[in-house]
Amino acid sequence: MNVLRPVLILAGLITLWQAVVWATGWPPYILPGPAAAASAWIANTELIARHGALTLAEILLGLVAGVAFGGASAVVIAYFRPVRRWLLPVLVISQAIPVFALAPVLVLWLGYGIASKVAMASLIIFFPVAASFYDGLRRTESGWLDLADTMNASRWNTLRQVRIPAALPSLASGLRVAVAVAPIGAVVGEWVGSSAGLGHLMLHANARLQVDLMFAALATLALIALALYFAVDQALRRALPWIPETSFDSERGRS
Amino acid sequence: MGVTGGAPFSVHVRSARVAFGGAPIFDRLDFSLTGGWWTCILGPSGVGKTTLMRLILGLEEPSGEISPVTCSDGAPLAGRAAYMAQQDLLLPWLSVLENVRLGSRLRGAARGREDSEERARALLESVGLATNANDRPATLSGGMRQRVALARTLMEDRPVVLMDEPFSALDAITRVKLQDLAARLLSQRTVLLVTHDPLEALRLGHRVHVMSGIPARFDDALEPEGAIPRSLNDTALLALQGELLSRLTEAAA
Known part of the structure; x- marks a missing residue:
């Protein structure tokens, strides 16, 4: 059943897609069906x-x-008190700037190539990873810290x-969020300025009314995101x- | 299980003061642990038993400039006391054996030193968990986990051992078994045992204190006769339990 379930869900979604096509009667250049895609x-x-x-x-x-930079920042902020005082507010302020608004700036600075998209994706990942890992680092069971103290452990150890x-479970939660949002960063970067990538392909197909190709690209992007997440x-x-x-x-009620 | 580091020394707390938010938990409190003895503290919840233990361990900041804790041999206590808490405090990502060897891991000692692993395995054997060395703590029962914590405490091989209600979360049978085990493995050491259980204090204590009041004070200590762990069938013990219970009831009133 566990293997079959994703297949069934996928089949259900495709059926729903087809049903909407039939029900609305929209022409294929507005909403192509699954078969056309x-x-x-x-x-x-x-x-x-x-x-x-x-x-x-x-x-x-x-x-x-993004994970390397976010994880390292969390450790540095947790370990060095002066850094924490100065950097933590900066971290929060940085989130007040919508990352999407930075996309044109990144393209301007880093060019039309892959670098601006990687920067965009890592920027969007940075905060959830850093925030959740730092949170985990702060919430260590105090008994463990007392025990480490009585065992003469250094701060670093x-x-x-x-x-x-x-804190690894917290980092894992941050990672799951990061994997879900990373494709958004890459595609937004591609929309703003690029000559390749699925985001570029979609814009290109849209401009030439190749709506079926646009949907095919969109489905591919969704598959990539799902596969990455799992x-x-x-x-x-x-x-x-x-x-x-x-x-x-309850354990017994599980199928 | 011999103690490395010479003859047992006594630990003295003199004129200790700890206050939380201006209200003193205790003030000018004197307290001693006699070398090689088990000293037990009973008392109502919140009276400051754990605070006193944390003060001795150096986990609690004293109100004065200098630490009120001294040792009869003149050296500081830091690094010579091991701690065992009510929670087993096992790290869930380490195996049982790695948990027992946590101290050397935290002190950054060279990994995989043969003697250290051998000693850890011997200690696990002595607490009856030789076959569980590679298990994760989550797979063990509460009593087994507390035995691992006991092995970890012994692994530190410190002359002074401070235990904060180490057996209180266990069922009656397991508790008695662990009391016997701890008494055997920690003989010759200087032990402070904080407990809620008068019978436990009377079975294990060479000296039993009741702590009460705000700021907290100690009454005259009981010194039950005979070697520890004392038998549960000892009628003198049961008479003393009655006296202790009435003292505790007064203290809580």
Whole structure:
């Protein structure tokens, strides 16, 4: 059932899509059906794959950069008190600037290539990762810290051996959010200025009324986002097996 | 289990004062741990038992400039006292064996030193958990987890051991078994045991104090006879339990 469920959900969504097409009777140049999108996908497989690979690369590089930068910032803010006093307000203020509004600036500074999109994706990821990890670092069980104290642990060892591992579940929550929003950053970057990528392909197809191709690109983007989310979710579960997970349903009632 | 580091020394707390928000928990409080003895403190909740223990451990800031805690051998207590709390405080991401060796991990000692691992395994064996060395704490029962915590405390091999209600979350049978185990493994050490259970104090204490009042004071200590752990069938013990209970009832009134 667990393997079958995503397939069934996908089939249900496609059926719903087709139902809307039938019910509204909108012409294919406004809302193409799943069949039209699928045939556009097959006709342009090579094109979509090329643009899709670039967008995927932007997302992955953005993830690596954003998580590394966000994670490191959280540790630095937690460890150095003076840094915390000065940097924490800056971090919050930085969130008052809508990241999307920065996209044109980034394109201006970093150019039409991949760098501005990676920067966009990592900027959008940075805050959820830094905020959730820092929160986790602050909430270490005080008994563990007392114990570390009586064992003559240095501040650095307490951070490395107790605070950071204890905050990993919080970091994992931040990572799940990051993976979900990273594609937004990459695509917004592509919209503002680029010559390749799925976002570019969609704008391009839209301008030429290739609505079926636009939907094919959109579906590809959704698939990339879903696959990334599930891959990261599975990897996190495997990497942190000690996190207690309590089911909302009773164990016996689970299918 | 021999103690490294010479003859047991006494620990003295002189004229200690700790206040939270201006209200003193205790003021000019004197207290001593006799070397090689088990000293037990009973008293109503919130009277300052845990605060006193944290003060001795150096986890609580004293109100004065200098620490009121001294040792009879003249050296500071810092680094010579081990701590065992009511919660087992096992780190869920480490195995049982790694938890027992937490101290060396936190002090950044070279990893995988053979003698240290051997000693940890021997200690796990002595608390009856030799086969659980590689398990995660979450798979163990409450009594097993507290035995791991006891092994971790012994692993520190400190002459002074401070225990804050270490067995209070356990069922009666497990508690008695762990009391016996702790008494055996911690003999010759200087022990402070904070507890809510008068019978536990009388089984394990060479000296039993009741702490009460605001600011808190100690009454005249009871010194039950015989070697510890004392038998539960000892009638003298039960008579003393009656006396202790009435003292505690007065203290809580």
